Amino acid sequence: MPPDFSTIAVRLAEIGRRFDARGWVLGTSGNFSVVVNREPLRLAITSSGISKGELTADGIVEIDRAAQVTFPGTGQPSAEARLHVEIVQARGAGAVLHTHSMWSTLLSDRHIAGRGLAVEGYEMLKGLQGVATHEHREWIPILENDQDMERLAGQVHAALIECRGAHAFLLRRHGMYTWGETLSQAVRHVEIVEFLLEAVARSERGGTTWP
């Protein structure tokens, strides 16, 4: 039985409008997915080229472990569908959200040499699942952007294994990925990480300058 896209679409559309208002999914950037079945794996994911502020059930397709569309027969999943599958499998996530904000774009470029950035000392870190103190040190991996999705999925897989504690990662000049056991938790992680990235960017170098 196909998932109830209309119900999922209502929630994703709400999230899309919210993120759109903050400028995190301009153009047709960003993509969202929700696990609708574990075995066999089925994800409801936003279609390619859809404005996230205007999502409808027609803008969502179901894909399998290979990121192939299983429902409806037609439709094109987001180009990054493979990455969503990797995250779901490596983290057992129930939802994956990709935003394309200004600060994640800038920091992913600024810190590429270090292959990531550390965020430490902020109370907001407690908004990340399992973090109980602002003294937590969160490492956010940064991967080189790549149009070869198979290769990039491999890089994402490796990063998720290497950085077991990470709640999010960045793609260079391509924005941020985070996830959650539930869609609500994933939304919270987006807001927490976006806040932290802006705070780091504005503090370490003024958020506007670097060498």
Place this chain on the structure above:
Amino acid sequence: MPPDFSTIAVRLAEIGRRFDARGWVLGTSGNFSVVVNREPLRLAITSSGISKGELTADGIVEIDRAAQVTFPGTGQPSAEARLHVEIVQARGAGAVLHTHSMWSTLLSDRHIAGRGLAVEGYEMLKGLQGVATHEHREWIPILENDQDMERLAGQVHAALIECRGAHAFLLRRHGMYTWGETLSQAVRHVEIVEFLLEAVARSERGGTTWP
């Protein structure tokens, strides 16, 4: 008789949506309280882990002087409930609001060495209760963040006694607390202080850089 949470929730929800739109309560950050009884002290306070942009009566609990829930039997008050109680007792406030904005987070870190920052010469200062001229000098204390709420409450108590004139204080990398005789006054104080913090941050060091 339990307080009319539905009425309080309607007002707090309105405030929550407003602050959320400005990015002052991202994730599930921020917490709000209103005094519903003085003797014995009873506060209606937002529950822990609630998105402030989507408050309902279910997201509010009543606590006593010890920050213990008195109504309903279940529910978890904000982790910082103790701080709200301290503020209400030290200032005789009728409402306490905690926001977690970008500028308060950045300034609380930048000025920690001085244990606070002075704001002077801004007309907006007149929006603070009892301030009649822009020539007023407002001292905003900054406290180290701490996960031990008893210890932190003690620090807050001491700061409120030491800085009798203060209308707000910051917790390092944890945002801002302000209050008012009424909820409306507390909302006004939030907007005034947030404006002043951004003005100070953008002027003294460009709001983006420091040593």
Place this chain on the structure above:
Amino acid sequence: MPPDFSTIAVRLAEIGRRFDARGWVLGTSGNFSVVVNREPLRLAITSSGISKGELTADGIVEIDRAAQVTFPGTGQPSAEARLHVEIVQARGAGAVLHTHSMWSTLLSDRHIAGRGLAVEGYEMLKGLQGVATHEHREWIPILENDQDMERLAGQVHAALIECRGAHAFLLRRHGMYTWGETLSQAVRHVEIVEFLLEAVARSERGGTTWP
């Protein structure tokens, strides 16, 4: 016959919500007035301490040339009512709008030594009444802030006479005043001037730093 405050309030409330959304009238800052009669002069002006995002007819009073309330018998006009009268008389304006934005606050402080700032070369200047080319040079006077309204009104009067071409002026760390033949024109001037101030602030010194 008293002016139709309900009609005026509807328009001012719309403007208030719009400016509030942009962060130009935080707290209870900012004030708006509309000429309802020329001879004798009568202005409908926002009351003191009103949140501009929630204006109603009750938040408006009618004043005369001396800034005394003529209708209703009760009510307190904005503390800066005298300035509105000066502007209306010196410019024959039909509406006066005062915003209290971040950029006008910062620039009014940065350029106080020069007693104003010049804006030149921006296409947006053409939005100012009577300006036909981006090559126009607009001088925006800046006055020291003052709690003595009689004295400040005198300064405003002198500045409006001295700078005959000015479409707006700033009060140090107190925001911006502009006006128009009609309320619509005054609204347009607010948006034009606020845009120009941000552009100047961000360009000349990065909008964030100065000596």
Place this chain on the structure above:
Amino acid sequence: MPPDFSTIAVRLAEIGRRFDARGWVLGTSGNFSVVVNREPLRLAITSSGISKGELTADGIVEIDRAAQVTFPGTGQPSAEARLHVEIVQARGAGAVLHTHSMWSTLLSDRHIAGRGLAVEGYEMLKGLQGVATHEHREWIPILENDQDMERLAGQVHAALIECRGAHAFLLRRHGMYTWGETLSQAVRHVEIVEFLLEAVARSERGGTTWP
């Protein structure tokens, strides 16, 4: 037969409200057009001096290849109507959108000496029609602003011929022009280009400072 302005107005009004919320069409800046007939050429274009956040069918006129109003008999097209015609003819566009944002205004001034700026390495570039990889190098020409529309139209024509691959251009201190085969594509291009300009501005020089 005249075009159905009411239908076009509904879509342009939606776009106007969206751009207005982002601060891209403050005052009465910005202008939008849609091709309603190819041979002979007819464009539906926003009238001069209209607030883009409050568009109605009355705020739109039809013009011909010479930018003369063909319907209704009265009404004044945007002063930049000639530029829209040039773009439609040089690119075969179905819609042209001009925004007047902060970042396009600042960058158009900063890079005038180079007569344009290059944007490269951003995933967001893929939102531009025909671009398949972030490794694409987009050149955005910048033209001196000019009140002589015939002369400026000639400059635009020359730039569009010279820079065949360009998806947008800037007018110095006057904002950005982009277009699309459809109105939806043009809207996407606005959001993509505005994002890229902010990213470039904030990265290359901190987005706030230059020599």
